[in-house]
Amino acid sequence: MKTVTTYILINSLIAILAISTFAFISLHRFHAAEVREEHENLEKCIRTFRELLAHKGKEFRIANGRLLVGDYVINGNFELPDKVQEIFGGVATVFQGNTRVSTNVLDDQGLRAVGTKLIGPAYDALFKEGKPYRGEAVILGVPYLTAYDPIMNSKGAIIGVLFVGVEKSVFLARFSGLRIQLILTLIGMVAAFTILMTLLGRVAMKYEQMNKEQLGFFQTVINTIPDPVFYKDIAGRYLGCNKAYELYAGLPQAEIIGKTIDQLWSSEQADIYRQMDQKLFENPGVQRFEIPIRFADWTQHDVVFNKATFQNKDGSLGGLVGVMLDITERKEAEKEKSLLEAQLHHSRMLELVMVQLGHDLKTPLTPLFALLPLIRERVSDPELKKMADICSRNAVQIKGLSDRTLKLAALSAIVAPSNWETIPLAPAVDEYLLDTLYLSALTNVSCENVIDPGIAVQGVADQLKELFANLISNAVRYSPEHGVIRISAEVTGKIVTVSVQDEGVGLAPEHIGRIFDEFFKVDESRHELASQGLGLAICKRIVLNHNGRIWAESPGIGMGTAIRFTLPRCMV
Amino acid sequence: MDTRVMLVDDNEFIRESIDILFRTMGLSIVTVQGGNECLGQLEAGFKGVILLDVMMPGMDGWDTIRQIVAKGLYEGNAILMLTAKERPDQKMNGIQEYISDYITKPFNPMELIETVKYYSKLLTA
Numbered sequence: 069m070k071t072v073t074t075y076i077l078i079n080s081l082i083a084i085l086a087i088s089t090f091a092f093i094s095l096h097r098f099h100a101a102e103v104r105e106e107h108e109n110l111e112k113c114i115r116t117f118r119e120l121l122a123h124k125g126k127e128f129r130i131a132n133g134r135l136l137v138g139d140y141v142i143n144g145n146f147e148l149p150d151k152v153q154e155i156f157g158g159v160a161t162v163f164q165g166n167t168r169v170s171t172n173v174l175d176d177q178g179l180r181a182v183g184t185k186l187i188g189p190a191y192d193a194l195f196k197e198g199k200p201y202r203g204e205a206v207i208l209g210v211p212y213l214t215a216y217d218p219i220m221n222s223k224g225a226i227i228g229v230l231f232v233g234v235e236k237s238v239f240l241a242r243f244s245g246l247r248i249q250l251i252l253t254l255i256g257m258v259a260a261f262t263i264l265m266t267l268l269g270r271v272a273m274k275y276e277q278m279n280k281e282q283l284g285f286f287q288t289v290i291n292t293i294p295d296p297v298f299y300k301d302i303a304g305r306y307l308g309c310n311k312a313y314e315l316y317a318g319l320p321q322a323e324i325i326g327k328t329i330d331q332l333w334s335s336e337q338a339d340i341y342r343q344m345d346q347k348l349f350e351n352p353g354v355q356r357f358e359i360p361i362r363f364a365d366w367t368q369h370d371v372v373f374n375k376a377t378f379q380n381k382d383g384s385l386g387g388l389v390g391v392m393l394d395i396t397e398r399k400e401a402e403k404e405k406s407l408l409e410a411q412l413h414h415s416r417m418l419e420l421v422m423v424q425l426g427h428d429l430k431t432p433l434t435p436l437f438a439l440l441p442l443i444r445e446r447v448s449d450p451e452l453k454k455m456a457d458i459c460s461r462n463a464v465q466i467k468g469l470s471d472r473t474l475k476l477a478a479l480s481a482i483v484a485p486s487n488w489e490t491i492p493l494a495p496a497v498d499e500y501l502l503d504t505l506y507l508s509a510l511t512n513v514s515c516e517n518v519i520d521p522g523i524a525v526q527g528v529a530d531q532l533k534e535l536f537a538n539l540i541s542n543a544v545r546y547s548p549e550h551g552v553i554r555i556s557a558e559v560t561g562k563i564v565t566v567s568v569q570d571e572g573v574g575l576a577p578e579h580i581g582r583i584f585d586e587f588f589k590v591d592e593s594r595h596e597l598a599s600q601g602l603g604l605a606i607c608k609r610i611v612l613n614h615n616g617r618i619w620a621e622s623p624g625i626g627m628g629t630a631i632r633f634t635l636p637r638c639m640v
Numbered sequence: 641m642d643t644r645v646m647l648v649d650d651n652e653f654i655r656e657s658i659d660i661l662f663r664t665m666g667l668s669i670v671t672v673q674g675g676n677e678c679l680g681q682l683e684a685g686f687k688g689v690i691l692l693d694v695m696m697p698g699m700d701g702w703d704t705i706r707q708i709v710a711k712g713l714y715e716g717n718a719i720l721m722l723t724a725k726e727r728p729d730q731k732m733n734g735i736q737e738y739i740s741d742y743i744t745k746p747f748n749p750m751e752l753i754e755t756v757k758y759y760s761k762l763l764t765a
Contacts, residue, residue: 430724433746435657441749442664467746 076272080265084258091254095247102243106234107202110215113156113232118217120148121162121230127222135164135219135228143169146180158234159212162219165228166191175208184208186229190216194229204236211236299378299389304328304345307387316392318364337361344373348388352377358395369396419477426474429466436463472602476586479531479609488526488614490638493564494519497555500536507544511551515540519557524638525564527614532635535610538603539568539631546572546629563616564637569630575622583620584608607633643760644688647671648678648704649722650696658691661749667756675699679707687716689760691743694723702731705738714738718759722747 121128125138135142142148142162149160149172161171166186175181186194193201194216201216212233219228287310290297296313300306306324314321317332329338329345340359348355355375362368375390440463444456497517501508508515525532543553547570554569575583582588586605611618616634647658647669655671662669670686672678674696694701701721708714718740732739740759743752 427724430745431651431654434651435653437746438654438657438661438749438752442661445664463746 076265076269080262080269083261083265087254087258087261091251095250098246098250099243102239102246106213106239107215109156110158110202110213110232110234113152113158113160114215114217114230116155117148117152117160117230117232120151124148128219128227129221130164130227135162135169144182145170146172152232156232157238158232160233161229161231163229163231166195169228171231173207181208186216190214190229194218194226198226205233207233213239293391295394296392297390298324298392299387300345301387302349302385304342306332313392316363344375345388348375348377349385352385369394370399371395422473422477426470426477429470433463433467433470436460437467469602472606475534476602476606476609479534479606479613485526485615485636487528488636489529490524490526491529491532492521492524493557493566494521494523496532497536500533500540501555503533503537504540504544507541508553511544511547511549513544513547513549513551513553515544515553515555517555519555519566520559523557523559523564525635526638527635531610531613535607535633536568538607542603543568543570543572543629543631546570548572559637562637562639563634565632565634567630567632569628571628573629574625574627575620575629576625580620580622584618607631611635643763644686645669645691645756645760646678646681646686646688647691648673648675648696648701649691649693650674651693654693658752661753665753667753675701675704675707678704679711679713682708682713682717683711688718688763689756690717690719691756692719692721694721700731702735705735709735709738716763718763720755720759 121137121140121142124140125136128135128137130136143164149162149170152158152160153172159171159173161168161173163169163186168182168184168186171180171182173181173184175184188205189203190201190205193199198218200218201214203214205212205214207214212235214231214233217230218226219230221227287308290308290310291312293310294312296310296316298306298309298313305326305328309317309321309324314324317324319332324332329341332338333341344355344357353376356372358370358372360368361371372393372395373390374393375388377388378386380386436459440456440460444453444460447453447456494517497519501515501517504515507513540553540555547553551571553571554567556567556569558565558567584604584607586602588604608618611633614635616636618631618633620629620631622629645662645667647655649655649658649671650673652673655673659669659671670681672681676699678690678692692701692704696704699707701723705719708717708719719738720741720743721739722743722745724745740762741755743755
């Protein structure tokens, strides 16, 4: 900023001007004083001259062509002019008429200029007007400062002139010596002053530079703050801001500084800001509030304002500084988190209900299981027997439902992978096939295990057993007489993809995606105990517990189904 | 069957239906509704197979076993737990040795009879 340097520069110029003016005026007055003094000197000189003559005699007269005072002959007598010269310096002359008769004025040959004539304005003053003359005169070509007085006889007629004078050059020389001294002193002062000012100026510039750099550094620092930062004075005018604030406001800093809230924002926003600023100024310290704001790019944000007042050096309130914290994302995340938590809570509650239901069903089922067979035995009527049968079978169905519900609930407990076992797949599948042999034997369905013996998976043994049991029994149930079920496995990287393929009833395209849903049944009319619709849902849950996916493939109705799922491979 | 059988269960229907079942099969059974009554029977001299329900209000099946053992009434008995849960409870820590078997509800009536006969045979052996 130029102000300090300019200030110094201007002040220096003014000072120099003042000094010069002072110098000029001083010299002028000095000169005038000098002149005055010189004139006084001349007066004294001429009076002294007259007195000296008066000592010689009382009256002036001309006799025998000579000028006398009393009996003292003046012509050719240089005693008195020389005496005057001795005392005062300068020159003295006595004129007889207008002719020099006694003088120490020298001509160009260095001899006393006796016999020369008085001419010029002095002559006019004396002989034409009869008055004394004071002033400058040129005598024999040399300028003098002069004083001429008339010499009068006893009758009052002018018979001669008294003269004293000093060469102008001599007088000037005296004066000019002093003048040079004064000028030199003043020049010295000016020079000293200028040097001082220059040094001050350089120091000032250095500090200005430092200040600028510091301000620049400060601006750089606040520009790195990714949140909008701004500061205002107590009148509510913006003093400065950072880049992030420019983005928020959609204006460059130059158009923000100096403006007030009302000049920058819409009336509703300005009102809020003004209110909050006022509150803060009334209670200096820290302020924090949250409001929704629309940014310059028209996006809506939730913003927290963190403001604080700052003080001037003298302790008075200087203004406030504010930082805007954009918490829009955080709020979104919080909302999502609460939503997820609510969902989690909801599903946990649901599971608890299911578990409770599963348990509670067992108690009333117990008498049914115990008594219905007895009833069947005790009655002889075939219809009654049939009725008892129907009741029994339904009780069994309820039990099945309750069992599977409990199983499903139990499966949602996630077992940490660190607790998974290594299970060689081919032998395990052999076991599972044995478990379901009773089913496949019923319809002469044969099962082929073509899994490579080298493949092993990681998982929870019980759950995998349940998984395969469900899939195999499903495949058997939906297979035709003498059908073939094929279980195979493929390895890709860290994943094993298992396929359970049957030659059974297949799936329509619209059902393929839905069969894993809880309680979904392709054929709503099937009421067998095993087809409550939970089997595949349980399978899906188990596969998900192992971070895999499960899906069905079928060319269409009557063309068989393949259920495929992935399991984590055991890499050892 | 010479051995006696006792059913300890808080549910009235279960007690009745098991009672009918045993009578139909020509077997005798004592039914009581809680742990205290069970202890009472044992103190009165009962010895035999005890079908003990797990979930009962007040003193549950496990606590009942602890009481039986504490009172020295275990000798000469076989305890079969009737449980709705499939997995053993943590509460049974320390008393596994006194439990001869687990029967899950709802049980197959014939299987129940067979199991009771089996353990009663063990007792008399």
